[in-house]
Structures are given as C-alpha cells and as structure tokens.
Amino acid sequence: MRTNCPVIxxxxxxxxxxxxxxxxxxxxxxxxxxxISDKTSLKYSWGMKEVTFIRRNxxxxxxxxxxxxxxxxxxxxxxxxxxxxxxxxxAFAQTHFPASRIxxxxxxxxxxSHNRIYRNKREKWSRIIxxxxxxxxxxMHDARRELVASFIIFVVSALIGVVSAxxxxxxxxxxxxxxxxxxxxxxxxxxxxxxxxxxxxxFPMFLSITLNNIMVSFNCFAMGLLTSFGTGYxxxxxxxxxxAFQTFFYQHDLLWESSLAIWLHGTLEIWAIIVAGAAGLxxxxxxxxxxTYSRLESFKRGAKKGLKIVVGTVPVxxxxxxxxxxxxxxxxxxxxxRFGFILLSLSFIFFYYIYLPNxxxxxxxxx
Numbered sequence: 001m002r003t004n005c006p007v008i009x010x011x012x013x014x015x016x017x018x019x020x021x022x023x024x025x026x027x028x029x030x031x032x033x034x035x036i037s038d039k040t041s042l043k044y045s046w047g048m049k050e051v052t053f054i055r056r057n058x059x060x061x062x063x064x065x066x067x068x069x070x071x072x073x074x075x076x077x078x079x080x081x082x083x084x085x086x087x088x089x090x091a092f093a094q095t096h097f098p099a100s101r102i103x104x105x106x107x108x109x110x111x112x113s114h115n116r117i118y119r120n121k122r123e124k125w126s127r128i129i130x131x132x133x134x135x136x137x138x139x140m141h142d143a144r145r146e147l148v149a150s151f152i153i154f155v156v157s158a159l160i161g162v163v164s165a166x167x168x169x170x171x172x173x174x175x176x177x178x179x180x181x182x183x184x185x186x187x188x189x190x191x192x193x194x195x196x197x198x199x200x201x202x203f204p205m206f207l208s209i210t211l212n213n214i215m216v217s218f219n220c221f222a223m224g225l226l227t228s229f230g231t232g233y234x235x236x237x238x239x240x241x242x243x244a245f246q247t248f249f250y251q252h253d254l255l256w257e258s259s260l261a262i263w264l265h266g267t268l269e270i271w272a273i274i275v276a277g278a279a280g281l282x283x284x285x286x287x288x289x290x291x292t293y294s295r296l297e298s299f300k301r302g303a304k305k306g307l308k309i310v311v312g313t314v315p316v317x318x319x320x321x322x323x324x325x326x327x328x329x330x331x332x333x334x335x336x337x338r339f340g341f342i343l344l345s346l347s348f349i350f351f352y353y354i355y356l357p358n359x360x361x362x363x364x365x366x367x
Contacts, residue, residue, distance in 0.1 A: 050097050057089055064109060071116035079117050086110040104292055136312035139305050140275075141357035143282045150277035153232055154239040154270075161243020165251075172248045175241050181248070193254050194261045197329040206325025213269060213317045217276035221310040224283030224302075231280030238273055242266075260338045261331060265324035267345035272316040275353065279306035279313075 067074060067082045090110050093103040140147065164171045173181050187195040199205070216238075223230030249258035286302020293301065323341070327333075 050100060050102065053092070053097075054102060060085060061089075061106075061109065064113065068109070068112050068116055076117070079113065083110065083113045083117060086113055101292065108293075132312060132315065135308060137352070137357040139308045139312070140278075140353055142305060143278050143309060144357070146281040146285065147275065147278040147353070149281055150231075150235060150274045153235045154274050154277065157236045157239025158243035160236075161240035161245075162247045163243075164240070165244040165247035169251075172244050175244045176248075184248070188252055188254070192331075193249070193252075193257060194328075194331045197261065197324065197331075202326045202329070206321050209324050210317055210321030213272070213321065214314060217273060217310055217313050217317065220273060220276040221279045221283060221306055224280035224287075224306060226284070227288050228281050228284030231277050231284055234280070235274070235277045238270075242270065256335075257331075260335060260342075261328055263342050264328050264338050265320045267342050267349070268316050268320035268323070271345075271349050271353075272313040272320065275313050275316075276310050279309040282306040282309065 064082045064086055067078060071079055086106065087110055090103070090106040093100065093106050097103055161175070165175075184193070184196065187193050192198075197205075220231055220234040223234050246255065246258065246262070249255055283299075283302045283306040286299045286305075287295065290298035327341070
C-alpha cells in the first residue's frame with residue numbers, strides 16, 4: 001500500500017549560532033514526515049491535524065528563530081510580538097499535542113525568546129533573597145535525582161572507608177596522613193581527643209575552614225567537566241575519608257564523643273558537599289545525556305543548573321565554618337546541647353533541601 005509523506009522544507013542557510021538553529025529546526029523534518037494511510041484511522045487523522053498545524057506555522061517559527069538570533073538589533077516591540085505569537089502556539093500545542101516533540105520545540109523556542117527579552121532587565125535587590133528562597137529550591141527539585149545519586153555515592157564510599165579501616169589499621173594513615181594520625185593519638189593520650197579544634201583562635205579558623213570547604217565544593221562541581229565520573233571520584237574520596245576517620249575514633253572507644261564534635265559542624269558541611277556533588281552530576285549528566293537537546297545546549301543547561309546549586313551552598317558552608325570555628329572547640333558543652341545543634345542542622349537540611357523544593361514546585365506556596 002502506497003503512503004504519502006508530507007514533506008516540510010526547512011531553510012538550512014541560517015548561521016549555526018544557537019541551539020534553536022543547531023538542533024530544533026531539524027526536529028521538524030525528522031519527526032513529522034508522518035505516513036497517511038488510504039484507510040483513514042483516528043490515529044492518522046490526529047497526526048494529520050498536527051501536520052496541518054505545522055504547515056500553517058512553520059514560516060512564522062522560522063522567522064521567530066531569526067528574531068531570537070538578531071534580538072540585539074531589534075526593537076522591544078518586535079521581540080514582544082514574536083514572543084506573544086510563540087506562547088499562543090505553545091499553548092495550542094500543549095493542549096492538542098501534549099506528547100509531541102513539536103511542543104518541546106515550541107517550548108524551547110519560547111524559552112529562548114523570553115531569555116533574550118529579559119536578559120538585560122535590571123535586577124531588583126530582592127533578587128538576592130529570592131535567589132536562595134526560590135531559585136535554589138527550584139533548581140534542587142530539578143536536580144533531585146542527582147542529589148539522591150550523590151547521597152548514595154557518598155554513603156557507599158563512607159561504608160568502604162569503615163570496612164577498610166576496620167580491616168587494616170594502617171588504612172587510616174594512608175587516607176589521613178601520618179602527621180595527622182600521630183597528632184590525634186597524642187591528643188587522645190593527653191585526654192583531649194578533640195584538641196585539634198583548639199589549634200588556633202576562632203576567627204582565623206572560621207575563615208580558613210570556610211574558604212577551604214567552598215573551594216572543595218566548587219572543585220567537586222567543576223569535576224563534572226570530566227563527566228559525572230569526575231564528581232563521583234571526589235565524592236568517593238570524601239566519603240572514604242569520613243568513614244575511616246569515624247572508625248579510627250571507634251577503635252579508641254571515642255565514637256560518641258567524636259560524633260558529637262565532628263557532626264556538630266559536619267552535618268551542614270558534609271551535606272553541602274553532597275549537594276555540590278549533585279551540582280557536579282548535573283553538569284556531567286548534561287554532557288553525557290543530552291536527550292532532545294544538542295549536546296552543547298544540554299551541557300549549558302546542566303552547567304547553569306549546577307552552578308546555581310553550588311553557589312547556593314555558600315551560606316551553608318559559612319554556617320558550618322562558624323560552628324566549627326567558634327562552637328565545636330567547646331567540648332565542655334553538654335551532650336544534650338550539642339546533640340540539639342545536630343538535630344537543628346538536620347531540620348534545616350530537611351526543610352530547605354527536601355520540603356521547600358517540593359512544596360514550591362507543586363504550587364503549595366505562592367512564588
């Protein structure tokens with residue numbers, strides 16, 4: 001049985017400047033050469049409606065692509081008119097063809113148009129607040145799978161550190177270094193196992209620890225440039241170190257005391273590293289798994305999302321550094337008070353990184 005394929009010709013002479021030209025223009029050719037059977041069925045009738053929609057608007061969309069490319073030289077009215085037309089077509093496509101790739105194409109085109117219109121818009125001072133109260137939680141919701149993966153990698157790595165340190169007494173020296181282990185053993189012998197946190201005055205310690213942790217988090221994110229395996233390697237190293245460190249204190253009957261001291265600040269600190277790992281995985285996954293985007297566009301999107309997430313960890317590292325520099329050193333504080341600090345940190349993590357992203361994304365609060 002012979003079929004007729006409607007052919008849609010797209011101008012390929014436009015310069016390859018954006019993802020719209022590089023990728024989205026040709027999605028129409030590949031996906032909408034739909035065969036129409038002589039025996040009309042509901043399926044092909046629905047497909048014909050989609051092809052008709054494309055035929056009627058293809059030239060307008062091509063023109064919209066040109067407008068997006070030349071946005072810097074066009075008037076705001078021209079940009080606004082094109083954006084209005086695109087959003088109308090997108091609304092129609094979302095209603096009648098929700099599972100079609102033409103809807104993805106129009107969404108990408110409308111998004112690019114929106115970004116060009118508002119690219120030079122002056123930001124209000126309130127953006128400083130909304131960045132952490134809205135944008136970061138939204139990015140965390142989008143990266144929830146990466147966050148789960150980062151958490152699993154870290155926990156498994158910590159277990160590897162525990163098992164390795166328990167099976168080989170010299171493993172801790174391999175991970176932490178001889179000088180650090182010998183210093184800690186001397187502190188234990190002197191009855192001050194947590195004396196390392198009294199090594200310097202509060203503010204210099206706070207400053208150096210905070211800057212170091214922020215640098216580690218950005219390195220963890222940047223390792224995503226080597227695909228997700230680079231970030232995974234960073235998480236593996238940090239997880240093994242934590243596991244071996246805690247096992248070392250367990251072997252000296254100091255698990256409870258060391259946990260209260262370490263996790264007083266480490267709850268926020270370690271979690272922020274896991275979040276930075278999620279940012280790095282988002283960057284690496286954008287490179288590895290482009291989906292319907294070009295690889296370059298997918299990478300750019302992953303980088304933007306990941307950067308927003310890792311920048312959002314900076315206040316968390318500042319809080320953790322403050323606690324480590326000024327509070328952790330006071331081992332004379334009651335166990336109940338220190339444990340309460342740890343629970344407070346866990347409550348913040350649950351609220352900000354789990355509850356708030358899901359609540360805002362599903363519309364339970366106004367945004």
